[in-house]
Amino acid sequence: MKTSTMQKLVLWVEDDPEDQLLIQEAIEDAQVENEFTFVNDGVKALEYLTRTGAFEHLKDEPLPKLVMLDLNMPRKNGLETAKEIKENPDFAQIPIIIFTTSQADTDMMASYDLGVNSFMTKPTSFDGLIEVLRYIESAQFFFM
Numbered sequence: 239m240k241t242s243t244m245q246k247l248v249l250w251v252e253d254d255p256e257d258q259l260l261i262q263e264a265i266e267d268a269q270v271e272n273e274f275t276f277v278n279d280g281v282k283a284l285e286y287l288t289r290t291g292a293f294e295h296l297k298d299e300p301l302p303k304l305v306m307l308d309l310n311m312p313r314k315n316g317l318e319t320a321k322e323i324k325e326n327p328d329f330a331q332i333p334i335i336i337f338t339t340s341q342a343d344t345d346m347m348a349s350y351d352l353g354v355n356s357f358m359t360k361p362t363s364f365d366g367l368i369e370v371l372r373y374i375e376s377a378q379f380f381f382m
Contacts, residue, residue, distance in 0.1 A: 246273070246375075247274075247275065248275070248305075249283060249305045251276075251278070251306065251307045251311070252306075253308060257308075257360075258276055260367065264367040264371055280307075280313060283305065287332075303332070309349075321352050330353075334353075335355060335356040337370075341359050
């Protein structure tokens, strides 16, 4: 899965299958050129980044340019996952956007304390989700 010069790989960590489907539909509708890979929890996200387990075959593929990370997930939540990503020198420079239903200031502050780049509350409309995807595509962190 090599990305072209126009595409940037985004790792999207979302445990809710309905939210994943909605995001995938919005990706199609938004016609963004980024490539998206989905995993459904923090453990799988870390395996993806370290190219272990089911992702060992990707060891020669480029790492994502962005991680979209839900907060409330089983096995390893978003804060635990973000902490491990930011503590690993191989991944610390990958931007992380927390994408969650939470609007709690404590979740936002805890996220920023770990070094995440942005904290976004999931939009309540499909059009809002399309706007988020277009923002991701145009955001400056892809030029890092």
